[in-house]
Amino acid sequence: MAQPLSILVVEDDQTIREGLADFLRLHGFAVTVAPEGPKAMELVEGRRFDVILLDLMLPGVSGEQLCVQWRQKGIVTPIIMVTAKGLEHQRIAGLEIGADDYITKPFSLEELLARIKAVLRRIDPNRSVGQKFGIGPWEIDLSVLKACAFGKEVALTPTEGHILQYFAANPNRIISRQELYERVWHDQITDIGTRTMDMHIANLRSKLAIESAEPLPIVTIRGAGYMYKARS
Amino acid sequence: MFKRLIILSALIGMAVLAAAILGYLALDKWRQGLYGYRLGGFAKVASQIHSDVKQKLDRFIKTEQSRPYTDYYPYHLPDPNLSQSGQVRALIRSPLWGRLDHGLAYGHFQVLPDGSIQTPNDGLLGALDANTALVAQVKQVKSVVSQHLVPLLRPSLMEATAAMQIQPSLPVQKVDQPKVSSKAQSLYIDTLQQMPAESQVIRADRQSAYANLILNSNPGQVIGPNDVAPEVPAARGLGVRQRSARQADAYRQLVPNAYRAQQLATDIQGPVTVKVGPLVPIVLKDGSENASVFDGSVYMVRHVQVGDLQLFQGFRLDASRLIAEIDDSTARLAGQDMGYELSNAELPSAAYAAVLDFGFGRVVLNLLDLDPGLIGRKVRYLSLWYFVAMSLVGLAVALGLAATWHGAWQQMELSRQKDSFISAVSHELRTPLAGIRVCAEMLEKGWVSTIEQRDRYYHNIRLEAERLTRLIENVLDFSRIQQGRQRYHLVEGDINQLLRAVVETARPLAQAQGLEIRTELDQIPPFPFDHDAITQILLNLLDNAVKFGNPSRDNLIIVRTRQQDDFVLIEVEDHGPGIPEAERTRIFRPFYRLEPEATRRTRGVGLGLALVWRFALAHQGFVQVAEARPCGAVFTVGLRR
Structure with missing residues (x-):
């Protein structure tokens, strides 16, 4: 089952940092705090977060520097800049260096929560295909966890449904095992996780195999991951 | 702002540099102009000297050209047509009597058809009380003319006499001129070579004309100025022949044999035509040229025809007098800061040299700069002022630019500080406000679960409020101090x-x-x-x-x-x-x-x-x-x- 969404709060002001941590924990997030830039860098490189709330004026390494470095390292975790820098050019600069949203101090906690949720929705690729989508000959309906094709109906587990949804949302693109695991299982991949994922893919292929019809168009790319080959 | 200032500074710098270069070039041009002006001053003086000398020569030649041919006789009877009726006609002594130099002319003479030389001072030769030096000079003139000029003139004289009315051509000699530098300006004086080509034609009384010839035919005869003229008819047409044996003899000597009979048979009464030709220069190496700036002695000779009688009259151009006249003109016209020297060739020390070219000879007028360092001193003086002025301008511009840059830098620094201050104040205001708002919202919405947590939020709100207060106090205090409103x-x-x-x-x-x-x-x-x-x-x-x-x-x-x-x-x-x-x-x-x-x-x-x-x-x-x-x-x- 999916774990609570993790949030990193990078904020040097103790009052705000403590208040935000209390507030977010209260709303079901797993909160980690970092009072300065180097600490935040260390945390992000060590584990995965779903959202980062990033102050810009930080001791050690500035928020802008952190954001740029993370994006350069391919870390795609959504970043919401929470800062006292409220001028237009500062907001634009923040968004251009890789932030997903920008909120200026002082702010409303409820507004911040709404923005966190919005960012999480925005970055969820499944939104593009919705609850009902097609993959190969199969019509998938996640609301009832069923796949239908040629009058045949197959029941799916929620994880299988999310795997199919992620593939449908990212057609014709190599998806690494790490990426798939992070997006579906919301966790860092391990050897056990890899085996679990491969087993789920194998199960899906056998469930959705139909004689005299085309196989499930999810192929293994050796050494890279998987790819959903959609019809052009 | 700095970009514009850099462009402005570069433009000003280039303008100053251009002004400095232009000023330097102008200074150089001015220096050249001064030298040119100085040279022009020399040229102007040379031109004035040239005009002055030419005027003198013109006057002299005009005098000599219009000199009556009878002036060349020691004595002559004035033409009766020119005398007043009833007046006793006395012999007139030549105005050239008594000395040889007359202006630029020296030793007037005339060459008779037989080649003999007659001068206005011939009467002195037989006089006991004559100035021996003058007599020696007269003899010298006659000797030189006879020796060097007559051989040139005689053939044409004989030819003209033989051909009766034909005017003899005078031999004009070309003389090689000394070389002068091409830098020297050549000022041509054509006076001596541009004589009117036409002869003067006079209708004179034949009897007087012949009488004058006969009267002066004997160089040894001493006649006083008040001697009475031979008896001649007072008026034409009387038919009286009064010719003494002495006169007849003299005339025979003068007139070549070929014409003698005819002439004797001719009634000597009535008018006779006298033609006086223009003066023509003849350059001769007669031994006196060493004292001259020219390569030879210059003789001005004219042809005179009295009836059938062919004569040459002339004089030697006195080169030393000519030089003295040039010297006089130069001394009068040259500026106080000018020296001069006349020579055959251009002197190396001459600031300006002009060649007075007479056609047959040249005199180099060397004008000397008595203060050659004057222009250099003027240039150095102005250069000093120029460099002082340019230095001051450069210094002023540099100080101006430095002040502008300093001001701009201060403005920039002030602007940066202001931005920094606004940014800092913004941050310092927003951060405690954000803390207060977070705490207040947590408390207000009931999201605080424990008493300890609640107390911590209240404490944080107080700390943040104090922080805000300090910030605002500081800003207000500083503002009051800056505006001078702070009271202690x-x-x-x-x-x-x-x-x-x-x-x-x-x-x-x-x-x-x-x-x-x-x-x-x-x-x-x-x-x-x-x-x-x-x-x-x-x-x-x-x-x-x-x-x-x-x-x-x-x-x-x-x-x-x-x-x-x-x-x-x-x-x-x-x-x-x-x-x-x-x-x-x-x-x-x-x-x-x-x-x-x-x-x-x-x-x-x-x-x-x-x-x-x-x-x-x-x-x-x-x-x-x-x-x-x-x-x-x-x-x-x-x-x-």
């Missing part, structure tokens, strides 16, 4: 008492950062001070110690007071990392902060220490920072008692 109320009081109270206010802030404040206060007698200012001083110093005192060696901040001379000293000491020596002066500047904006660990807008400095000055005191022992910083504020 010096009231006598116990400073230790005030400091203790302030320490207690600041203690929670320090404790929040894990620091303890200790006081070591000496006994200070009451003295006048501004309570608000001292409060601000200590709060700011403590705020600084809390912000920069971490990590602290012993987590201690010490507040001291003590007396030293006329000052009461307040010291705040922390045991943190301290302040680098290079920063110890700058930290008192407004808006200055030790750390970069983006990564600074501390809060503040950079006004705290600037205010401490100004408040200390308001108490005629000082503020200084030193290194604490064993580490950290100690700020000392001195207040005059």
Whole structure:
């Protein structure tokens, strides 16, 4: 089952940092705090977060520097800049260096929560295909966890449904095992996780195999991951 | 702004450079102009001398050209047509009598058809009381003419006589001229070569004409000026022949045999045509040219025909007199700063040389610059002023640009400080407000679950409010000081008492950062001070110690007071990392902060220490920072008692 969404709060002001941590924990997030830039860098490189709330004026390494470095390292975790820098050019600069949203101090906690949720929705690729989508000959309906094709109906587990949804949302693109695991299982991949994922893919292929019809168009790319080959 | 200033500076620099170069070029042109003007002055003087000499020559030649042919006779009878009726016609002595030099002419003579030479001074030759020197000169003239000129003239004279009315052509010799530098200007004087080509034709009384010939035919005859002329008819047409045997003999001697019979048979009464030709220069090497600037002696000779009689009359051009005339003109016309020298060739020392070219000879007029360094001195003088002026202009421009750059830099710095200040104030206002709002929202919405948590939120709200208050106080104080509106109320009081109270206010802030404040206060007698200012001083110093005192060696901040001379000293000491020596002066500047904006660990807008400095000055005191022992910083504020 999916774990609570993790949030990193990078904020040097103790009052705000403590208040935000209390507030977010209260709303079901797993909160980690970092009072300065180097600490935040260390945390992000060590584990995965779903959202980062990033102050810009930080001791050690500035928020802008952190954001740029993370994006350069391919870390795609959504970043919401929470800062006292409220001028237009500062907001634009923040968004251009890789932030997903920008909120200026002082702010409303409820507004911040709404923005966190919005960012999480925005970055969820499944939104593009919705609850009902097609993959190969199969019509998938996640609301009832069923796949239908040629009058045949197959029941799916929620994880299988999310795997199919992620593939449908990212057609014709190599998806690494790490990426798939992070997006579906919301966790860092391990050897056990890899085996679990491969087993789920194998199960899906056998469930959705139909004689005299085309196989499930999810192929293994050796050494890279998987790819959903959609019809052009 | 700097881009425009760079362009402006570059343009101004280029303009100054261009002006300097143009000025230098103009100076050089001016120098050249001065030399040209000087040279023009020489040329003008040379031209004036040339005109003057030409005028003199023109006058001389005109005189000689219009000289009656009878002036060449020692004596002559005036033409009866020119005499008044009834007047006794006396012999007239030649105006050329008594000396040989007449203006530029020397030794007038005439060559008779038989080649004999006659001069106006021939009468002197037989006179007992004659000037022997003059007689010698006359003989010399006659000898030279006879020896050098007559051989040239005789053939044409004989030819003309044989051909009756044909005018003889005079042989004109070309003489090679000495070479002169091509730099010298050639000024041509054509007077001697541009004689009217037409002969003068006079209708004279034949009897007088012949009488004059006969009268002067005997060079040895001495006739006084008052001698009566031979008897001649008073009027034409009387048919009286009165010719003495002596006259007839003389005439025979004069007239060639071929014509004698005819002439004797001719009635000598009536008019006779006298033709006087133009003077023509003939250059001869007659031995006297050594004294001349020319290559030979210049003889001006004209042909005269009296009836059938062919004569040549002429004189030698006196080159020494000509030179003297040129010398006279030059002396008169040359400027005071000019010297001159006449020569055959251009002198190396001449500033300007002009060649007075007479056609058959040349005189080089060398004009000398008596003050050749004058132009150099003028140029150096003006150059000095020019360079002084350009240096002043350059200095003024450089100072102007420096002032502009300084102003621009100050503006830029002010703008940067302003931006930094606004950014800092914005941050420093927004951050505590955000903290207060977070705490308030948590409390308001009931999201705080425990009592401890609630108390912590209230405490944080108070800390943030105090932080805001300090910030606003600092900004307002600084604004008042900047505008000169800050008023200090010096009231006598116990400073230790005030400091203790302030320490207690600041203690929670320090404790929040894990620091303890200790006081070591000496006994200070009451003295006048501004309570608000001292409060601000200590709060700011403590705020600084809390912000920069971490990590602290012993987590201690010490507040001291003590007396030293006329000052009461307040010291705040922390045991943190301290302040680098290079920063110890700058930290008192407004808006200055030790750390970069983006990564600074501390809060503040950079006004705290600037205010401490100004408040200390308001108490005629000082503020200084030193290194604490064993580490950290100690700020000392001195207040005059």
